[in-house]
Amino acid sequence: MLAKRGLSLVVKREDQLDANISGNKFYKLWGHLQAYKQFCFESRTKPPLATFGGAYSNHIHATAAAGKLLGIPTVGVIRGERTTPLNPSLQDAEEMGMRLEFVSRSDYQNRHELFFQDTLESRLGKCFWVPEGGSGSQGITGCIGLGRVLGEYLQGKNGVVCMACGTATTLAGVRIGMAEEIPLLGVSALKGEGMFDAYLSSVFAQHGLSSTNLIINYGYHCGGYAKFPQYLMNFMRDFETSTGVLLDPVYTGKLMWAICQLAEQDYWKEGTKIVALHSGGLQGRRGVPQLEQRMSDV
Known part of the structure; x- marks a missing residue:
């Protein structure tokens, strides 16, 4: 259809x-791990790397894998x-050495508040906190290199x-690392x-950038x-059958659906090269029964 x-x-x-630390999870964690390394050096301590997730x-799965690989204790606030048994994602995390701390959904709403982290530390001990999803300034820093790679690929195209x-x-x-004209x-x-x-306006202002050539589609x-x-499940099945590229239903499935829908609407000019970032997250397919069989074939 695109052709x-x-x-x-x-x-x-x-x-x-990587099988466990894939996609943008790798890049976002890289930024936080550099900050953690510096903290440990300056404080001469090695606290658990603690973070939040569903x-x-x-992100929880990738953090647990990174902790096992690097010998860093990890905590996941879930x-x-x-549940008994744990779902496959959390079972993996626990087997990789992550301590799982479950909190109520109402308490979880306070995950960005310092008082909530202090309350958790009364049970966990002192922790080095990483925001949910690996977000924040360190997560951004980790993704700048990815932007440079993408920018170099499309330079002049x-x-x-x-x-x-x-x-x-x-x-x-990615926007910070990539030339604004792309x-x-x-x-x-x-x-x-x-x-x-x-x-985004606040982040870009800190880096002397504008929102030129940036569009976020919320549709x-x-x-x-x-x-x-x-309809999304049907699209993913067709896409995966024709390309051999597995997608996740939360992010990349919607991304590819959007690209194909926009192409049908002649959103891009003829001759445009579309570079789609596959951000990983395929382990999350195990939470969708309709996709589990395909996941077992990966």
């Missing part, structure tokens, strides 16, 4: 970086009650970089028109975060 419109699609396969969080957005951390880092399209996985605008969230309607 018929004179478009080409290149998928940047960051899902192939029951199928890719939204909701512990009629192209656009497309990626899914959950916190816009990766998008911010168009960047973010596809929001969450419902909420304009929800990233103020945040392809498919009902909201983690919503997986039948």
Whole structure:
């Protein structure tokens, strides 16, 4: 369909970086791990690396894997009650050495507050805290290098970089690392028109950048975060069958759906090279029964 419109699609396969620390999770964690390393050096301590996430969080899974690989103790503060047995994502995390601390959904709403972290530390001991999803300034820093790579690939070409957005951390880092003249399209996985605008304006201002050649499309969230309607499932099955590239239903499935829908609407000029960032997260497919069989074949 894209070829018929004179478009080409290149998928940047960051899902192939590592079996457990893949996609943008790798880059965001890298920034936080550099800060953790500096903290340990200056304080001469080695506290647990603690972070937040839901029951199928890719970030929790990747943090646990990084901790095991680097010999860093990790803590995952999980939204909701512990289930028996644990789901595959959390079972992996625990087996990789992560301590799981379950909190109520109402308490979880305080995850950004210092008093809540202090309360948790009364049980866990002193921790080095990483924001949910690996967001924040350190997460942005870790993604700047990815932006440079993407920018170098498209330099001098009629192209656009497309990626899914959950916190816009990766998008911010990529924009900072990539030349401003290269168009960047973010596809929001969450419902909420304009929800990233103020945040991105603030980040870019700190780096002397503008929002030139940056568009965030809020029209392809498919009902909201983690919503997986039948039409999206059908699209993913067709896409995976024709390309051999597996997608996750929360982010990359919606990204590819948006790209194909926009192409049908002649959104891009003929000859445009579309570079889609595959941000990994395939382990999360195990939370969707309709996709589990395909996941077992990876």
